[in-house]
Amino acid sequence: MPLTAKSVDELAEQTLTCNVGNKSAATDYVFFTVKVLNLVHQGQTLAVKSASITADGLDKPVAATGALPTVKASARLMWDLSKNSIGTGENAGYVWGPYVQPCYWDKTRACSVNIYSLYLSAPANGKGAMPAIGDITLTDDVSPEALYPSMSVDKIAAINADLDKYGARIISYSGVLSGGPANVIDGKSKNAANSVRNSGSVKIDQKGPGEPAKISIRNADTSLRSYPTKTYSDGKALPANTAYAVSSSVQVSTPVDTIRDFGKVNASGDHWTLPTRNVFSDLSISGFTASDHETSADQPGPESANYPGIHWNDYRTTTPSVTLAGSFAKDFAGVPGTTGNMTAEEFTPGNNYFEGPPGGAPLGSGGITVAPKQDVVSVLTVGGADIATPAEVSVVACDAWDNTRLHLRAGNIPASSDARAQFVGSDGAPVWVSGYNNVPDTADKAKWAKQKSETPELKVQYSALLGSAGANSACGEDQGPWYDAPEKVPGNDPALAAKGIYTGVARVRAHIVLPDTQGLEVANFNQVRAYISIGMRVADGGRGAGDILPNWGSLKRVPLDRLNMQDVLDAPSKWGLSDYVPGANVADPDGNVGKPGDRLILADAQARIAKKVRKGDTGEFSSMPPQVTGGDLVQYELSPSLTSGSAATGVLKDVWVEDCLPASQTYSEATRPRPLLPSGQPRVTPSVRPVARTKPTLGGSFQSTRSTQPSTQ
Numbered sequence: 012m013p014l015t016a017k018s019v020d021e022l023a024e025q026t027l028t029c030n031v032g033n034k035s036a037a038t039d040y041v042f043f044t045v046k047v048l049n050l051v052h053q054g055q056t057l058a059v060k061s062a063s064i065t066a067d068g069l070d071k072p073v074a075a076t077g078a079l080p081t082v083k084a085s086a087r088l089m090w091d092l093s094k095n096s097i098g099t100g101e102n103a104g105y106v107w108g109p110y111v112q113p114c115y116w117d118k119t120r121a122c123s124v125n126i127y128s129l130y131l132s133a134p135a136n137g138k139g140a141m142p143a144i145g146d147i148t149l150t151d152d153v154s155p156e157a158l159y160p161s162m163s164v165d166k167i168a169a170i171n172a173d174l175d176k177y178g179a180r181i182i183s184y185s186g187v188l189s190g191g192p193a194n195v196i197d198g199k200s201k202n203a204a205n206s207v208r209n210s211g212s213v214k215i216d217q218k219g220p221g222e223p224a225k226i227s228i229r230n231a232d233t234s235l236r237s238y239p240t241k242t243y244s245d246g247k248a249l250p251a252n253t254a255y256a257v258s259s260s261v262q263v264s265t266p267v268d269t270i271r272d273f274g275k276v277n278a279s280g281d282h283w284t285l286p287t288r289n290v291f292s293d294l295s296i297s298g299f300t301a302s303d304h305e306t307s308a309d310q311p312g313p314e315s316a317n318y319p320g321i322h323w324n325d326y327r328t329t330t331p332s333v334t335l336a337g338s339f340a341k342d343f344a345g346v347p348g349t350t351g352n353m354t355a356e357e358f359t360p361g362n363n364y365f366e367g368p369p370g371g372a373p374l375g376s377g378g379i380t381v382a383p384k385q386d387v388v389s390v391l392t393v394g395g396a397d398i399a400t401p402a403e404v405s406v407v408a409c410d411a412w413d414n415t416r417l418h419l420r421a422g423n424i425p426a427s428s429d430a431r432a433q434f435v436g437s438d439g440a441p442v443w444v445s446g447y448n449n450v451p452d453t454a455d456k457a458k459w460a461k462q463k464s465e466t467p468e469l470k471v472q473y474s475a476l477l478g479s480a481g482a483n484s485a486c487g488e489d490q491g492p493w494y495d496a497p498e499k500v501p502g503n504d505p506a507l508a509a510k511g512i513y514t515g516v517a518r519v520r521a522h523i524v525l526p527d528t529q530g531l532e533v534a535n536f537n538q539v540r541a542y543i544s545i546g547m548r549v550a551d552g553g554r555g556a557g558d559i560l561p562n563w564g565s566l567k568r569v570p571l572d573r574l575n576m577q578d579v580l581d582a583p584s585k586w587g588l589s590d591y592v593p594g595a596n597v598a599d600p601d602g603n604v605g606k607p608g609d610r611l612i613l614a615d616a617q618a619r620i621a622k623k624v625r626k627g628d629t630g631e632f633s634s635m636p637p638q639v640t641g642g643d644l645v646q647y648e649l650s651p652s653l654t655s656g657s658a659a660t661g662v663l664k665d666v667w668v669e670d671c672l673p674a675s676q677t678y679s680e681a682t683r684p685r686p687l688l689p690s691g692q693p694r695v696t697p698s699v700r701p702v703a704r705t706k707p708t709l710g711g712s713f714q715s716t717r718s719t720q721p722s723t724q
Contacts, residue, residue, distance in 0.1 A: 049142050049235055051084040052299050086141045088298045088305035089133055090233075090256075091312060092149065094291050095324035096128040097191055097242075097250055101316060102328055104128065105190045107260075109331040111399040111537075114264055116180065118455055121398045122264040123331035126184050127289060128191060129213065129259040131228070134311050137235040137254035141298045147228040149307075150293040151215075153179040153263055154223055158287050159273075166273045170221065177269040178221025183213040184262040192258045193243035205243040208232040210257045231257050263289055267399050270333045279584075281335035281570050288318075290326040335402065335571070338394030338538065339587060341410065341564025341607035342374055346386045346546075347427035347436075355430035364432040364446070364542075365390060377594075377603030380614035381560070383551035386420060387611065388544050390432065390445070391564055395525030395539035404525045405574040409486030409565040409586075410545050411478025414517035416560045416613075419473070419497055420546040421511035426461075432542040434461050441497055441511070442471045442519055446542035449529050457529040467523050467541060470576050473497045474518040480605070484563040484589035486520035487580060493520070512548055519545055522576035549613070556614055561593035564607035621650040622670070645676070 029041050047057065059079040063072035098104025108125035115122075131147065133140035155162065155170040158179055170177040187193050193206035211231030217224035238254035241247060249255065265287070274285035294307040307322055315321045344365035345352045351369035358367025359374050368387055372378035381387060389412075395404040421441035427433035432446030444466035452458040460466045472493040478484060494500050498508055502515030525539045533539055549560065566587045569579050593610040594602015603610060623632035624647050626639055632648040639645055651668045672678060 047084070049086060049137065049140055049233075051086060053084065053086040053141065053303070055084045055086075057082050057084055085139050087139065088141045088143070088296055088303055088309070089311050090140065090143065090147075090296055090305060091132050091134065091310050091324070092291055092294050092307070092322070093130040093132065093324045094127045094289065094327050096130065096188065097253075098324070099250055101323045102326065104324070104327065105188060106327055106329060107188060109265075109329055111267065111333070111397075113398065113455075114180075114266060115182065115262075121267040121401070123267060123270060123333070123399075124262060124264050125287075125289070125327075125329055125331070126186075126188065126260050126262045127327055128188055129226070129228075129257070129261055129291075130191065130255060131231070131233070131257035132253050132255045133235065134253060136252055137238060137256075140235065140254070141303060142233040142235075143231065143296045144299060144303075145297050147231065147257075148293070148295045149226050149291050150223050151181055151226055151261060151263075151289065151291055152223040153181050153217075153289065154221055157223070158265075158289060159285065160288050161286055162273065170269065170273060174219060174221035177266055177272070178219065179263055179265045179269075180220050181215055181217055181224045181261055181263050183215050184260040186260070187243050187258070188260050189244045190242055190247070191244075192239035192241075192249065192255050194258045196237075201243065203237040203239070205239050205241050205246065207239060207255050207258045208234070208237060210259050213259050213261075215261065226261070228257060228259070233257070265331055267333055270331055271400070274331075274333070281337070282332065283334075284330050284332045286328065286330045288326060288328045290321055292321075292325070333399045335396065335400045335404070337404065337568055337570070338392065338540075339408070339564065339566040339607055340392040341562065341589075341591075341609055342390050342392070343368070343379055343562065343609045343611055344374070344388045344390050344430075344433070344544075345369070346388055346424055347430060347433050348425045349386070355427065355433075359430075362431075363429060366427050366430045366433060375609065377610050377612075379611050381549045381611045382614060383549050385549045386422070386424075387547050387549065388424070388433075388445075389547055389562055389609075391521070391543040391545070392432070393523065393525065393541050393543065393566065395449075395541070396528055397533070397538040398528055399537075400570075401527040402571045403527060403573045404539075405522075405569045405572055405579050406525065407486060407520055407522050407567045407576060407579045408543055409484065409518070409520045409567075410562065411476075411484055411486070411490075411518045411565075412547075412562045413477050413560070414475070414502075414514060414550075415477075415552055416550050416554070416558070417562070417611075418507070418548045418550055419513040419516040419519070420548040421497070421513075422546055424544075424546055431459050433544070434459050435463055435466060437544070437546060438463060439511075441513070441546050442469070442521055443544055444469055444523070444541055445544035447540070449526065449533055449539045451529040457533045467525065469543065470522040471495075472520050472576075473500050473513075473516045474520075475500050475502055475515050477517045478561075478563045480563055480589050480591055480608070482588060484565045484591075484608075485567075485586040486518060486565065487567075487586065490518060514550070520576075522579060524573050549611070554613055557597050558613040559593050559596065559602070560611040560613060561591070562609050562611075563589040563591055565589050566607075623648045623650075644679075 027043055031039055058081040062075040065072040096104030106125055106127055109123045111121055111123055114120040155167045193201040194210040196203055196206045196208055209232040212229050214227045215224050233256045235254050240249055270283050270285045274283035276283050292307055296305040310322050313323050315323045345368040347366050353367030355363040355366050358365055368379050370380050389410055391408045391410055393406055393408050396402045419441050423439050424437040426436040435445050437443045447460040447466040449457045450460050450465045472495055474491050474493050476490050497513040497516050500515045504514045507514055521543050523541055528539055567579055569582045569584055589608050590605040591608020592604050597612055623634055624636055625632045626637035627644055649668055
């Protein structure tokens with residue numbers, strides 16, 4: 012309950028009973044300790060009102076004679092305010108942040124947010140701590156002078172000249188910070204063990220952005236009838252010998268504009284930092300009488316070792332930062348709509364970015380198998396600005412490969428219905444933006460593009476130089492000459508080029524300008540992203556199964572500007588090169604490491620076969636040979652399967668399943684007991700050396716039946 016001066020006389024009488032055992036003509040002493048609420052005033056006399064003794068044989072208790080003992084209460088205001096959470100080391104307690112989110116007063120702007128603790132506790136388990144009477148007040152000074160003590164006078168003046176744009180703002184935060192007690196006992200999950208009794212309400216009065224804020228704590232229960240012993244979030248022990256009475260927090264929001272315009276920028280011009288120091292000051296707590304008053308300087312504990320005049324746990328320093336967002340990745344994906352594809356959820360669980368090629372290998376696993384002439388897609392994921400740095404970003408993205416293993420392919424690749432990064436079809440182009448998440452939608456949100464007109468403009472050039480890791484993964488002028496159309500690249504097979512397959516191309520560079528964020532919630536991210544897809548076909552060059560088909564990506568980025576391709580290429584910034592190692596073979600333990608890059612594994616039509624046998628024409632087939640004599644009927648079950656998960660349309664390589672008879676057996680017949688596939692029938696060729704022949708999509712099992720009669724062959 013809220014405490015008032017009238018509450019102090021409402022003290023309950025208590026009766027203490029003590030058994031001293033058997034005594035005979037003895038003198039003894041009884042000691043007892045009484046714990047009283049902190050409603051007792053400083054200097055108030057606490058007397059034993061009466062005492063008596065009883066014993067066997069007495070009709071009634073015998074009252075004590077003479078003066079009874081008295082004690083005087085010692086009480087004073089000794090509350091400790093903390094912005095340091097429950098930390099026992101200076102400037103080391105938990106702070107939630109800094110993190111970037113929309114400014115609470117203007118959702119079209121971004122702010123760096125810190126949430127600080129506002130705790131009030133008494134030492135020594137609250138012993139002798141006088142309760143606070145009335146409101147508790149303090150100041151959180153978020154003026155530029157106080158918040159940025161290391162900033163130059165000129166910069167402080169510039170911030171003060173436009174506080175509406177640059178000034179920090181502070182509000183109360185109602186949640187429970189991690190690692191601290193909860194704010195009130197609610198009879199549910201917040202109980203006396205993990206919560207203060209009642210933190211009351213926190214009111215913050217800030218006249219304007221960048222101004223000091225007056226904080227009032229009202230109706231807090233500082234009686235310490237109970238106090239928490241463990242944290243609310245994880246049940247860990249709170250600091251011993253500390254009684255928490257108020258658990259609250261405040262949120263300080265600094266506009267990202269302030270960090271970018273007045274923070275320290277790195278040499279690359281894409282990262283800004285702004286050190287801050289946030290301090291509680293001007294603490295004012297009143298007690299029972301006019302002389303009972305506590306200020307910031309009266310708090311128990313030492314001054315700060317770093318900042319004289321500031322209490323050790325009344326401040327926290329943080330360094331909000333802003334980095335110009337930028338990401339890049341290179342991966343193989345499936346051609347949307349292909350029969351047997353992995354779904355977007357299977358291929359990219361939880362994200363639904365791309366459909367995957369058939370076979371079951373997820374994105375980036377390095378285990379995707381493909382057949383000659385199979386179509387795939389190489390995808391370059393380019394990240395731009397985020398809500399913290401809403402700026403244009405100009406990039407040239409590069410994809411390089413071995414054109415004896417992979418060929419550039421133009422075709423009408425359809426849009427996917429569920430893979431976000433493949434919502435846009437190719438419209439016949441070999442290189443296109445298949446996904447883009449920054450299309451204006453509502454005032455606060457952007458959406459995914461569903462058609463080419465919604466994607467940024469793309470300029471593409473082509474080169475014949477084979478790709479590899481390191482410097483040769485770039486797409487500078489040294490990796491040319493460059494051509495504006497793939498058919499102009501030397502080395503193309505004319506017949507295949509007429510079909511949109513360009514065997515001479517081994518490298519693509521694509522220029523794109525990613526615009527500002529078009530909403531405070533960019534679709535599925537806080538970052539603008541474009542997905543550049545490159546159509547490819549696996550070469551049919553006679554390479555053996557298990558051959559590695561590698562691919563490398565690189566990027567050159569110029570932030571905060573809209574530049575054409577040549578200007579990006581001429582900019583002093585360096586290429587972000589690939590260190591991807593595909594591996595010498597599938598078994599290479601050092602393969603599929605590094606980035607950006609990815610690989611495919613050639614898996615031409617390879618068959619495996621299992622063989623079982625049984626005596627007669629009933630019962631289970633077994634791997635153990637039965638005992639037979641002349642004239643017995645023996646049946647063999649041959650179960651062939653393919654190791655490749657690919658489904659390359661038009662690849663008609665044969666798979667032969669062969670079983671050779673010993674001289675003691677003669678062939679009788681071969682049967683296929685059930686259909687293997689919904690379409691197409693495998694061909695079974697009976698002979699003394701029976702052979703089953705089928706297409707690469709073979710599955711299921713064959714049975715060949717033979718007699719144990721003497722062979723005539």
